[in-house]
Amino acid sequence: MSLSPDMDTDNSLANEPSVALTVDLVILSVRHGGLTVLLAKDEARHPGGVWGLPGGSIGESEDVDEAADRLLFDATGLQHSTWHVEQLRTYVPAVSSAPDGGSRSATIAYISFMPVGVDPLPGSMAEAFRWWAVDDLWDDGPSLALSQSQIILDGVDRCRSKLEYTTVAASFLEEPFTLGELRRVYESVWGVKLHHSNFARKLTSSPGYLIAEFDGSPGRASLYRRGDASYVMPPILRPTAEPT
Amino acid sequence: MSLSPDMDTDNSLANEPSVALTVDLVILSVRHGGLTVLLAKDEARHPGGVWGLPGGSIGESEDVDEAADRLLFDATGLQHSTWHVEQLRTYVPAVSSAPDGGSRSATIAYISFMPVGVDPLPGSMAEAFRWWAVDDLWDDGPSLALSQSQIILDGVDRCRSKLEYTTVAASFLEEPFTLGELRRVYESVWGVKLHHSNFARKLTSSPGYLIAEFDGSPGRASLYRRGDASYVMPPILRPTAEPT
DNA sequence: CCAAAAGTGTTGTGCTTACACCCATGT
DNA sequence: ACATGGGTGTAAGCACAACACTTTTGG
Secondary structure, three states: OOOOOOOOOOOOOOHHHHHHEEEEEEEEEEEOOOEEEEEEEEOOOOOOOOEOOHHHHOOOOHHHHHHHHHHHHHOOOOOOOEEEEEEEEOOOHHHOOOOOOOOEEEEEEEEEEOOOOOOOOOHOOEEHHHHHHHHOOOOOOOOOHHHHHHHHHHHHHHHHHHHHHEOOHHHOOOOOOOHHHHHHHHHHHHHOOOOOOHHHHHHOOOOOEEEEEEOOOOOOOEEEEOOOEEEEOOOOOOOOOOOO | OOOOOOOOOOOOOOOOOOOEEEEEEEEEEEOOOOEEEEEEOOOOOOOOOOOEEEEEOOOOOOOOHHHHHHHHHHHHOOOOOOOOEEEEEEOOOOOHHHHOOOOEEEEEEEEEOOOOOOOOOHHHHOOOOEEEEOOOOOOOOOOOHHHHHHHHHHHHHHHHHHHHHHHHHHHHHHOOOOHHHHHHHHHHHHHHOHHHHHHHHHHHOOOOOOOEEEOOOOOOEEEEEOOOEEEEEOOOOOOOOOOO
């Protein structure tokens, strides 16, 4: 049917139209007891005074992962060596549905987790940054482009499920942290309540998740740092309403 | 440091260089007791007589998911409505490391699972297709571009881990299938042996995974179809050497 | 003095594992 | 007849959930 080797499936690197290749960052954090996302009011990237995801384009000397690292630095002003950054997904709408109607756009979305206490510096780029609670985004939130909403939704989904079987929850916290703080991360992201004692047992027995830094007695909370493990074994399953 | 709003982080859709935006397909199947990947010998996409992943470029009237669907049809000649297709990752090397040295390339990789009994039709495009065992790919396999090897590795990793907590294993089989066939999919992909009785109990008790079509007595195997569930609850964990 | 948070202990339940056993089919 | 594959049963072991209890800190 569409076996057309000469026009559509052929891609000899020359006759491509101009493609706007951009990186969008879904930077998440746990603040005020809920999951929040960092949005930017950037007239260049999001014209019309609307809020949107921070990001930018890829430099010639860097690959896309390096570009995401650099743009994350641009948006937050801080090194992120201990933070979690991963590619989320790439969005390429049909040309006809592109905003300007004519040119191809491709958006490579990344997701990153940032601890509290780390705040972006809005000054240098005349951009305004703000944390928005993701639960209120669709009710009280700012006006967002449809594609941006979809990217945020996908990023939040990825975040929620990654907490189950990886150790990324700890990257929402600055070291050292207590088990109670870590538990509140899970509770805030998932919107559930977890048993403090069983939670502590499960996390401390997961090999490589946590490194005890200060051993606390019943009154004083123990302090921990992130271990080397990336995966939690066995996984920490959400108590209610597992996906079916 | 790299807070350079005017040149690097600005991406007003106009001044982008030509970007070759292509879709690569990692089409996996379980054949001869092991995981296999479909490679194409396509002079247009992979010059020099080397093997590579099937794929192509995105048409103007379609988004990237639709393009992956269409290209999957082109490579296999068969509709895939019941098969599993998902985006894997996007690869954008630095411009300096591109094959022709000058232009930007972006490869959006998709992964798809195909049952046995479905074979691609190589004729119409003068392309040669072949299934290659992924375990032998690095020893006895064809010469592959480095980027293609990386994409295949990432796809196989994604496949192996998705078997644990989703129902995609069933998409490696044509309906109806028996629990033994499904068990051999897990065993082939993971390279392990599973207890037949406990495996059957676990799978049949996972809500929505399987729909019994023919109820077998102890001698005759029951036949099943895929259910509506996408996730396995609880997950089927690999017996040996879980990730840490 | 009381509330909240963190650590420790205990017990029952449920699931998984491992193994044994049975039934039907095909060669 | 026997090997193979599939289905059923069961006892041991383990993990987890739920709850009670203690200790410290903070107001």
